[in-house]
Structure formats: structure tokens, C-alpha cells
Amino acid sequence: MPDEELRADDGTVLARFRSRDDDGERVAAEVRPVPGVPVARVAAQARRDLAGFRLETPDDALAAALVADGIALERSAIDLRHDLRDLPEPVVLPDGWTLAEAGWDDDLAAAAAAAYSSGHPDGGWTENDTKAVRGMFERDDPVPPLAAASARLVGPDGRSAGHVLCAGPVPWLDYPCAWMLNIAVGPKAQGRGFGRALLTHALHGTRAAGLPTLDLSVVDDNPARRLYDAAGFQPVIRVLTLHLPAA
Numbered sequence: 001m002p003d004e005e006l007r008a009d010d011g012t013v014l015a016r017f018r019s020r021d022d023d024g025e026r027v028a029a030e031v032r033p034v035p036g037v038p039v040a041r042v043a044a045q046a047r048r049d050l051a052g053f054r055l056e057t058p059d060d061a062l063a064a065a066l067v068a069d070g071i072a073l074e075r076s077a078i079d080l081r082h083d084l085r086d087l088p089e090p091v092v093l094p095d096g097w098t099l100a101e102a103g104w105d106d107d108l109a110a111a112a113a114a115a116y117s118s119g120h121p122d123g124g125w126t127e128n129d130t131k132a133v134r135g136m137f138e139r140d141d142p143v144p145p146l147a148a149a150s151a152r153l154v155g156p157d158g159r160s161a162g163h164v165l166c167a168g169p170v171p172w173l174d175y176p177c178a179w180m181l182n183i184a185v186g187p188k189a190q191g192r193g194f195g196r197a198l199l200t201h202a203l204h205g206t207r208a209a210g211l212p213t214l215d216l217s218v219v220d221d222n223p224a225r226r227l228y229d230a231a232g233f234q235p236v237i238r239v240l241t242l243h244l245p246a247a
């Protein structure tokens, strides 16, 4: 339950939220207006008291009020969770294809860049994304990969064609889980069941690592959602993200 309060100047509680620091950025997460409080009032107070924060809310009306006030909706996504009770059978890969130890190389960077092309609902793959993944493998920054639940897809030519990258437990959540940070299959290899194979590997690996759930976030228009639904993931919370301008 969110435990911090957004209060009006007269002390009335307008909303509850959870705050955290995300790599130096202040985040007000799970901002939930108190029932009966007009969202425009919550939005106005948030702009004052949470100026400069990244605001995440499951509340469509609050997000709409902030958008009406000129703030862009940056991301509209849903967090999904698999409770690992009923796992899909491991996928048998076609001849010559294997799942290898997770890692990062130029082929994988090229596959990820092509999978997240510019029209992708998550936006394109950038140099910063590659830096973030390298940071995990090279410096455990901000967390090390969860080896058991991560893997690289290797083709018959011995080159990386995709991957799944998980971490867990993660410091930005106050409950234990494995978090799937990324799954990608290069376009040339897509549509042949490799995404499902990587996801199934992540699920079995999460259970083997002794973590209770595998969680992830997917943006509203990403067709990958069908892959997650078919594997048995369930919705946890909607996450609408906006940046409140600094005062």
C-alpha cells in the first residue's frame, strides 16, 4: 500500500503514493487520488508539491487532468506478473539453435536495435540502452543479471540473434521478484517461437532461483503482450508516466 500522502494546504489528504529514487530521479509511484477528491485538485497540488518528480499513476482521470494542464503522457503501460505455479513446457528449438549463457555482444546490439526499430511503441533502441545493459554485465550496475533467468539466443551460425535479460530481487521494488528488463529477437528470427522459448526459459529460471514471481512492464500497444498473456501472466497495475516540471 502507498504510504505517503499528498496534502492540500489545509491538511486534507488528496492522494497517496510511494516515493523512491530511480538512479537519481525522484519518483512518486502509484499515485492514487483519495476517492471523492476532484482530480484537478490532486493534479494542481502534485504540480506544486511534487515538482520535478516523475509521476506514475494507475488513475486515468488523474493522468488526463495533468495532460489537460499541458503535461505530456510519456508512457502508458501495464505491469504483469507470473506466479510460476503453472509453467509452460520448455520449448524445443529448431536444429542448430541454442539458448546460451546471457551476455552482450555487437550482434545482440544489432538484433535489439532492429527489433526496437523507430516505430516500436517503446521508442527505438538507443546507445543509452546498450550502455545500460553493458553496465549490468560489466559492473552489476544497477543490479547484476539474474543468470538463471537470462539467456542469449544463438543461431546455427554461432551468432547472437536475441536475448532475455532478467534481474532479481531488484532494489526499486519493495517485494522480492525477478524483473524482466528486456526480451528481444532480431526481426530475421522473429515469428518462429524464439520469443516464447526465451520467456519460458526466464520463467523456469526464476523458479530455479527461488524467487516467487516473474514481473515485467509492457507498453499498451506492444503486440508482445499476446506472448505474455498466452504464457499465463496476469495484470498487476496500470502505470501512466508523466514528468512534472520543476518549480
Ligand SMILES: CC(C)(COP(=O)(O)OP(=O)(O)OC[C@H]1O[C@@H](n2cnc3c(N)ncnc32)[C@H](O)[C@@H]1OP(=O)(O)O)[C@@H](O)C(=O)NCCC(=O)NCCS
Pocket (backbone or CB within 6 Å): 115, 116, 182, 183, 184, 185, 186, 189, 190, 191, 192, 193, 194, 195, 196, 197, 217, 218, 219, 222, 223, 224, 225, 226, 227
Ligand atoms: C516480443 C518478441 C521478443 C517476440 O519474439 P518472437 O520470436 O517473434 O516471438 P514468437 O515467435 O515466440 O511469438 C510468440 C507470440 O508473440 C506474439 N507476438 C509478439 N510480438 C509480435 C509482433 N511483433 N507481431 C505479432 N505478434 C507478436 C504472437 O502472439 C506470437 O504468438 P503466435 O505466433 O502464436 O501468434 C519480438 O517480437 C521482439 O523482439 N519485439 C521487439 C522487442 C519488444 O517489444 N520486446 C518486448 C518488450 S516488453
